[in-house]
Amino acid sequence: MSNYLGFEKELSDLLSEIEPVELSSDTQILKEHSFIKEIPIVVSGSVKVYKTDESGKEIILYRILPGQSCILSIASCLNDKESKANAKIDANAKLIIVPGNLVKEWIDKYPSWRKFVHNLYYERLEEVLTLVDNIAFKQVDSRLLLKLRELQLLEGNSIKITHQELASEIATAREVVSRLLKNLEIQGKIKLERGEIRILQKL
Amino acid sequence: MSNYLGFEKELSDLLSEIEPVELSSDTQILKEHSFIKEIPIVVSGSVKVYKTDESGKEIILYRILPGQSCILSIASCLNDKESKANAKIDANAKLIIVPGNLVKEWIDKYPSWRKFVHNLYYERLEEVLTLVDNIAFKQVDSRLLLKLRELQLLEGNSIKITHQELASEIATAREVVSRLLKNLEIQGKIKLERGEIRILQKL
DNA sequence: TATACTGTGTGACACAGGTCACATAAAATA
DNA sequence: TATTTTATGTGACCTGTGTCACACAGTATA
Numbered sequence: 001m002s003n004y005l006g007f008e009k010e011l012s013d014l015l016s017e018i019e020p021v022e023l024s025s026d027t028q029i030l031k032e033h034s035f036i037k038e039i040p041i042v043v044s045g046s047v048k049v050y051k052t053d054e055s056g057k058e059i060i061l062y063r064i065l066p067g068q069s070c071i072l073s074i075a076s077c078l079n080d081k082e083s084k085a086n087a088k089i090d091a092n093a094k095l096i097i098v099p100g101n102l103v104k105e106w107i108d109k110y111p112s113w114r115k116f117v118h119n120l121y122y123e124r125l126e127e128v129l130t131l132v133d134n135i136a137f138k139q140v141d142s143r144l145l146l147k148l149r150e151l152q153l154l155e156g157n158s159i160k161i162t163h164q165e166l167a168s169e170i171a172t173a174r175e176v177v178s179r180l181l182k183n184l185e186i187q188g189k190i191k192l193e194r195g196e197i198r199i200l201q202k203l
Numbered sequence: 204m205s206n207y208l209g210f211e212k213e214l215s216d217l218l219s220e221i222e223p224v225e226l227s228s229d230t231q232i233l234k235e236h237s238f239i240k241e242i243p244i245v246v247s248g249s250v251k252v253y254k255t256d257e258s259g260k261e262i263i264l265y266r267i268l269p270g271q272s273c274i275l276s277i278a279s280c281l282n283d284k285e286s287k288a289n290a291k292i293d294a295n296a297k298l299i300i301v302p303g304n305l306v307k308e309w310i311d312k313y314p315s316w317r318k319f320v321h322n323l324y325y326e327r328l329e330e331v332l333t334l335v336d337n338i339a340f341k342q343v344d345s346r347l348l349l350k351l352r353e354l355q356l357l358e359g360n361s362i363k364i365t366h367q368e369l370a371s372e373i374a375t376a377r378e379v380v381s382r383l384l385k386n387l388e389i390q391g392k393i394k395l396e397r398g399e400i401r402i403l404q405k406l
Numbered sequence: 407t408a409t410a411c412t413g414t415g416t417g418a419c420a421c422a423g424g425t426c427a428c429a430t431a432a433a434a435t436a
Numbered sequence: 437t438a439t440t441t442t443a444t445g446t447g448a449c450c451t452g453t454g455t456c457a458c459a460c461a462g463t464a465t466a
Contacts, residue, residue: 194433
């Protein structure tokens with residue numbers, strides 16, 4: 001992990017001294033309304049950031065991929081505010097945990113870290129804006145297609161996901177997803193397996 | 204405007220040398236997909252940032268108030284990316300226009316500017332997350348109530364707004380807003396006037 | 407004053423999509 | 437192997453809310 005993520009050597013060295021922790025799927029690493037003292041940087045696997053309502057329905061805001069960090073944690077730290085969303089491990093993941101106060105110092109100390117943080121902000125804001133676009137303007141069926149295409153880019157033509165998870169990602173009910181997927185299968189565009197969707201034709 | 208917004212004297216002086224421009228309501232100052240060369244800082248009035256779909260339906264993401272700037276513009280500048288939303292003058296406004304390259308330099312030069320930008324990012328991200336919450340989980344009627352309460356905080360018990368505008372803000376149709384508002388009026392909670400809503404009871 | 411424009415009120419209607427209630431079936435666990 | 441849990445399929449139903457169509461009342465403009 002030398003010269004990690006294009007950081008200055010000094011910072012890169014600091015980071016590589018930290019022993020990554022390994023966490024398994026569904027471990028919650030960030031709770032809404034809690035205060036953040038430590039910042040995770042994803043080394044491998046991925047983390048999903050989501051919101052829930054009272055009834056337990058959840059919607060995924062975005063995923064944190066390797067080489068990225070959790071901007072909501074950083075923001076909470078920098079501004080001393082509580083967290084605005086939840087996060088849990090998506091695929092088994094390795095994380096570097098950085099103390100919040102360090103992150104704060106680095107902002108003033110390392111231009112590359114500033115760039116990193118800015119980039120995170122920018123990308124997340126963009127993703128969330130796209131999300132707003134989708135849920136405000138698009139019908140459920142379009143949202144499903146968009147999500148499938150997105151997952152296809154990440155995982156290829158064999159997507160491992162349950163209907164329930166898909167439903168959360170696009171903020172609808174499981175049955176609705178099942179129905180729509182079934183239609184796509186009848187159209188011959190996909191093949192459904194338990195916990196898996198295989199994409200046969202361009203969506 | 205001395206020591207504007209808690210900036211270092213040097214920066215504050217720079218800013219106060221710039222002559223504010225005056226723009227009237229509905230002037231578009233930011234178009235989605237365009238590249239940004241200049242950053243506006245709102246001195247008075249307000250600017251609304253919104254998204255539109257093909258059919259022209261629009262949803263307000265957030266408002267830029269005096270002392271704030273447009274984070275999407277800044278982000279576009281810093282990252283050399285196109286704008287992800289539209290913005291237009293809400294109430295008649297005075298703006299300071301800052302060249303994008305300066306904004307970029309200031310990030311490295313002035314800690315107070317960095318703080319300013321971080322704060323913007325944080326607040327906007329937070330607002331947009333709340334928006335996601337609302338449109339993903341809340342029914343139209345709750346969204347309307349939330350919006351009315353928000354406007355009440357800003358404008359007091361007499362809110363100047365048309366049903367159409369309200370509809371855009373909460374991503375629904377005008378008729379729906381008219382109906383719901385009428386109900387609230389029948390319940391005695393508000394009084395409807397042309398282009399104005401007067402709040403009589405706690406919503 | 408006449409005319410056009412904008413904002414609002416309302417009924418009728420359609421329909422996407424959420425909810426409920428089961429039936430299977432595959433995996434996991436005992 | 438038996439039992440429980442998890443994932444999926446599907447029909448029936450309900451309802452929020454978007455759309456259409458039109459009436460009407462203020463406001464601005466000619």
